[in-house]
Amino acid sequence: MRNDTVITPQAILRQDYVAPGYWVDTVEMGFDLGLKSTLVANRMVMRRNHASTEKDLVLSGESLKLVQLRLNGVKLKKADYQIDGETLRIPNAPDEVTLEITTQIQPSKNTSLSGLYASKGNLITQCEAEGFRKITWFPDRPDVMAKYTVMLRADKKKFPVLLSNGNLIDEGDLDDGRHFAKWEDPFKKPSYLFALVAGTLVCQEEKFKLKSGRKALLQVWVEEGNLDKTQHAMDSLKKSIRWDEERFGLELDLDRFMIVATGDFNMGAMENKGLNIFNTKYVLANSSIATDIDYAGIESVVGHEYFHNWTGNRVTCRDWFQLSLKEGLTVFRDQEFSADLVGTTTGRAVKRIEDVRVLRQVQFSEDAGPMAHPVRPDSFVEINNFYTVTIYEKGAEVVRMYYTLLGHDDFRKGMDLYVERHDGQAVECDDFRAAMADSSGRDLTQFERWYSQAGTPRVSVVTAYDAEAQTYDIKLTQSCPTTPGQEKKLPFHIPVAMGLLDADGKDIPLYCDDYPAQAGATNLVIELTAASQTFRFNKVTSEPVPSLLRNFSAPVVLDIDYTDEELGLLLANDSDPFNRWEAGQRLATRRLVKLTKALQAGEELSIDDWFINALRNTLNDESLDPAFRELMLTLPSEAMIAEAFDVVDPQAIHTARQFVRATITRHLKADLLHVYETHQTPGKYRPDAVSMAKRSLKNLALSYLLEWADESTFDLGYVQFKEAANMTDRLAALAALTNFNGTEKQKKKSEKALRRFFKDFKKEDLVIDKWFMLQATAHTTDVEKVRELMQHPAFTLTNPNRARSLVFNFCNANPSQFHAPDGSGYALWAELVIALNKINPQVAARLARSLDRWKKYPVGLQAQMKAALQKVSATKKLSKDVAEVVSKALA
Ligand code: 0A1
Numbered sequence: 043m044r045n046d047t048v049i050t051p052q053a054i055l056r057q058d059y060v061a062p063g064y065w066v067d068t069v070e071m072g073f074d075l076g077l078k079s080t081l082v083a084n085r086m087v088m089r090r091n092h093a094s095t096e097k098d099l100v101l102s103g104e105s106l107k108l109v110q111l112r113l114n115g116v117k118l119k120k121a122d123y124q125i126d127g128e129t130l131r132i133p134n135a136p137d138e139v140t141l142e143i144t145t146q147i148q149p150s151k152n153t154s155l156s157g158l159y160a161s162k163g164n165l166i167t168q169c170e171a172e173g174f175r176k177i178t179w180f181p182d183r184p185d186v187m188a189k190y191t192v193m194l195r196a197d198k199k200k201f202p203v204l205l206s207n208g209n210l211i212d213e214g215d216l217d218d219g220r221h222f223a224k225w226e227d228p229f230k231k232p233s234y235l236f237a238l239v240a241g242t243l244v245c246q247e248e249k250f251k252l253k254s255g256r257k258a259l260l261q262v263w264v265e266e267g268n269l270d271k272t273q274h275a276m277d278s279l280k281k282s283i284r285w286d287e288e289r290f291g292l293e294l295d296l297d298r299f300m301i302v303a304t305g306d307f308n309m310g311a312m313e314n315k316g317l318n319i320f321n322t323k324y325v326l327a328n329s330s331i332a333t334d335i336d337y338a339g340i341e342s343v344v345g346h347e348y349f350h351n352w353t354g355n356r357v358t359c360r361d362w363f364q365l366s367l368k369e370g371l372t373v374f375r376d377q378e379f380s381a382d383l384v385g386t387t388t389g390r391a392v393k394r395i396e397d398v399r400v401l402r403q404v405q406f407s408e409d410a411g412p413m414a415h416p417v418r419p420d421s422f423v424e425i426n427n428f429y430t431v432t433i434y435e436k437g438a439e440v441v442r443m444y445y446t447l448l449g450h451d452d453f454r455k456g457m458d459l460y461v462e463r464h465d466g467q468a469v470e471c472d473d474f475r476a477a478m479a480d481s482s483g484r485d486l487t488q489f490e491r492w493y494s495q496a497g498t499p500r501v502s503v504v505t506a507y508d509a510e511a512q513t514y515d516i517k518l519t520q521s522c523p524t525t526p527g528q529e530k531k532l533p534f535h536i537p538v539a540m541g542l543l544d545a546d547g548k549d550i551p552l553y554c555d556d557y558p559a560q561a562g563a564t565n566l567v568i569e570l571t572a573a574s575q576t577f578r579f580n581k582v583t584s585e586p587v588p589s590l591l592r593n594f595s596a597p598v599v600l601d602i603d604y605t606d607e608e609l610g611l612l613l614a615n616d617s618d619p620f621n622r623w624e625a626g627q628r629l630a631t632r633r634l635v636k637l638t639k640a641l642q643a644g645e646e647l648s649i650d651d652w653f654i655n656a657l658r659n660t661l662n663d664e665s666l667d668p669a670f671r672e673l674m675l676t677l678p679s680e681a682m683i684a685e686a687f688d689v690v691d692p693q694a695i696h697t698a699r700q701f702v703r704a705t706i707t708r709h710l711k712a713d714l715l716h717v718y719e720t721h722q723t724p725g726k727y728r729p730d731a732v733s734m735a736k737r738s739l740k741n742l743a744l745s746y747l748l749e750w751a752d753e754s755t756f757d758l759g760y761v762q763f764k765e766a767a768n769m770t771d772r773l774a775a776l777a778a779l780t781n782f783n784g785t786e787k788q789k790k791k792s793e794k795a796l797r798r799f800f801k802d803f804k805k806e807d808l809v810i811d812k813w814f815m816l817q818a819t820a821h822t823t824d825v826e827k828v829r830e831l832m833q834h835p836a837f838t839l840t841n842p843n844r845a846r847s848l849v850f851n852f853c854n855a856n857p858s859q860f861h862a863p864d865g866s867g868y869a870l871w872a873e874l875v876i877a878l879n880k881i882n883p884q885v886a887a888r889l890a891r892s893l894d895r896w897k898k899y900p901v902g903l904q905a906q907m908k909a910a911l912q913k914v915s916a917t918k919k920l921s922k923d924v925a926e927v928v929s930k931a932l933a
């Protein structure tokens with residue numbers, strides 16, 4: 043497809059799905075492992091799939107040197123097969139085939155971190171989505187499931203540890219200082235779940251008793267010297283296993299479950315059967331290197347990967363368009379896991395708010411940009427570009443809506459039915475919906491639109507109170523903006539959890555005509571299915587304030603005109619903690635938008651006392667969980683505020699937000715100091731919910747206190763930095779110091795603190811990532827400073843964590859500097875996308891997405907962004923990954 047200068051690469055369509063021509067029953071692999079060269083022998087027993095229209099035997103391969111190819115024992119000649127790009131085709135193959143293929147690969151040259159690659163002298167695989175084809179020729183698609191036996195051979199000194207999926211069935215020594223290990227995975231699996239690890243690693247291990255009484259061996263493998271950082275991952279794994287047994291009746295099906303940590307990884311982690319491979323960021327923790335947020339991240343990612351064992355591995359995806367079948371469901375499961383571990387109502391709400399914040403800030407933005415796609419996409423060019431917040435987070439919201447519509451028990455029945463029906467199969471999103479419908483007897487036909495239509499629906503609200511008839515009408519109207527390739531949208535099936543508050547802020551009993559069975563309830567899930575629908579409530583004795591979309595019951599934007607007083611009532615009283623928080627965010631956003639506009643008009647800035655007082659009351663409300671207060675006191679991010687504008691002015695938004703922060707501090711200094719002093723957590727560091735909540739509120743107070751420059755607050759930060767007994771407090775203090783706008787002397791002290799931090803932690807890669815991140819997001823860090831940091835000996839683009847820590851954070855989380863009026867941020871972006879494209883296309887494509895929303899900026903910036911996009915698009919040897927992103931942005 044041609045569009046001016048842009049060539050859109052060839053797309054793969056969901057509707058073109060054809061079942062595989064051959065099934066693979068067994069795979070026997072032999073690896074002779076080496077960093078520079080690895081020899082892979084692959085013996086597949088295959089059988090024709092008579093139901094398929096594909097008659098040839100078709101395999102995929104990439105960057106492979108074919109050494110030998112034998113079919114049923116006979117060496118194939120060049121004329122017997124065709125290789126066209128990444129496809130190997132054998133016409134006229136018999137129905138029963140044993141195919142033996144030997145390939146040679148070069149792991150140390152593989153900087154894409156997909157397939158078999160080298161990391162600090164170790165060998166690691168990453169096969170999802172299409173990395174297995176970089177190891178051997180194979181029908182590398184998730185609906186081909188086979189049983190694998192894997193023989194690993196390598197030098198015993200260089201690679202003392204040899205791991206693969208399933209059970210270790212044999213090991214021993216070979217000639218020439220080599221040794222071997224043989225692994226067998228008892229479960230059939232798609233090739234994307236294959237894994238091997240070879241190298242110098244050590245492990246923490248433990249026997250763990252499963253519900254059935256069977257014992258499983260759990261191992262966490264890390265580089266030498268890191269065994270003091272594995273306990274939390276191990277604890278998280280054990281909690282995950284217990285939780286899945288208890289909440290979903292799903293038990294670990296293997297005798298051995300391994301986690302391996304590597305510092306070179308494109309994503310968070312990977313659920314390979316029995317051999318999960320993790321980014322070190324989601325494994326390594328102790329109090330001196332990891333923050334509370336890191337601890338929580340580890341718990342949820344360990345949970346996520348473990349839960350995939352059933353939702354993803356035992357039941358997998360038919361094709362990659364169904365990716366959300368496993369990802370949306372597994373994110374929902376990990377969210378529930380984290381919420382259940384905290385246990386309390388506010389604890390659950392805190393988790394919910396954090397999740398919704400990400401959804402709104404990142405997914406809503408994706409849904410409004412050029413890469414918008416349905417939860418089940420219809421096409422893609424490069425599947426790696428579709429590991430998105432839409433597939434993951436919106437996908438999880440879709441699963442959560444079943445939960446809200448069906449209720450706890452029927453949802454569980456639906457899950458049971460889904461697993462029972464499809465264990466060992468590769469299925470579609472529709473199969474999950476059918477299981478939910480069949481187990482509950484509900485009609486979920488219209489619900490399908492959540493999978494097929496992209497874009498964030500808007501629900502607008504009009505209410506009418508009739509005092510005489512004592513009726514209250516809520517009219518809900520839904521619409522959904524157009525998205526690329528989807529002009530017209532049909533109404534969604536939207537669950538709206540709601541209540542009505544009286545003038546004292548108390549929930550009133552609800553008598554809705556449409557829900558007679560729930561008469562008298564104070565919390566109701568009303569279902570919006572038409573474009574517009576009116577719900578009538580009876581016996582309403584005075585005009586209520588509606589609390590709608592409680593707990594964020596659907597991924598929509600709710601347009602409703604509240605007065606400040608109504609929002610104040612909800613903020614102080616709503617029985618739904620999510621909507622209390624929401625009311626506060628609406629109050630703040632209203633002011634931030636107004637101030638931004640005032641700045642643009644050159645007007646004087648001011649904030650009303652009423653708002654400041656509402657914040658004061660919340661801050662000082664000891665009956666509220668500190669973690670909840672921290673969320674209530676946190677202003678919407680600059681990215682969130684930007685969503686309220688048609689044309690974004692990043693500098694004005696930044697200045698407005700900083701003005702509000704400084705004003706809050708000026709008025710609430712004494713209150714903030716009191717909160718700071720009364721929420722200390724002395725003694726041994728503990729990552730439990732209560733201590734984490736205290737630290738989060740205390741450190742929020744500190745960051746506010748340092749917004750208002752004076753000697754005493756600076757010292758507060760400085761002392762906390764120097765005396766911190768854990769990384770949470772140390773990093774929070776350093777961040778506040780780095781952003782402190784004080785005297786020259788204070789600036790020198792802040793710089794000294796940054797240098798000290800680097801020196802103290804120079805051996806800890808994950809902490810050095812934080813050091814870069816902190817500077818990348820500092821208010822004063824401009825493009826020039828980023829270029830300077832890129833020259834630092836500790837910086838490298840080849841390690842994804844390091845690239846993200848500086849470059850991604852600057853481009854995505856420092857908007858007022860990245861969008862510098864001279865376009866220097868975009869020039870840097872283009873340079874780096876082009877540089878990364880050569881090293882690691884997946885990472886390059888992620889960075890490429892920083893300019894997705896270029897049409898939302900003033901024309902002057904737009905022109906410069908467009909030029910940067912065109913520069914990237916015109917680059918020679920552009921990967922499919924980057925080409926897809928920039929061509930869609932320019933389309
Ligand atoms: N399935 C993993 C995420 C993942 C996807 C792709 C990867 O490499 C391209 C790596 C990991 C998960 O959901 O955790």
Ligand code: ZN
Pocket residue numbers: 346350368369372
């Ligand atoms: Zn996942």
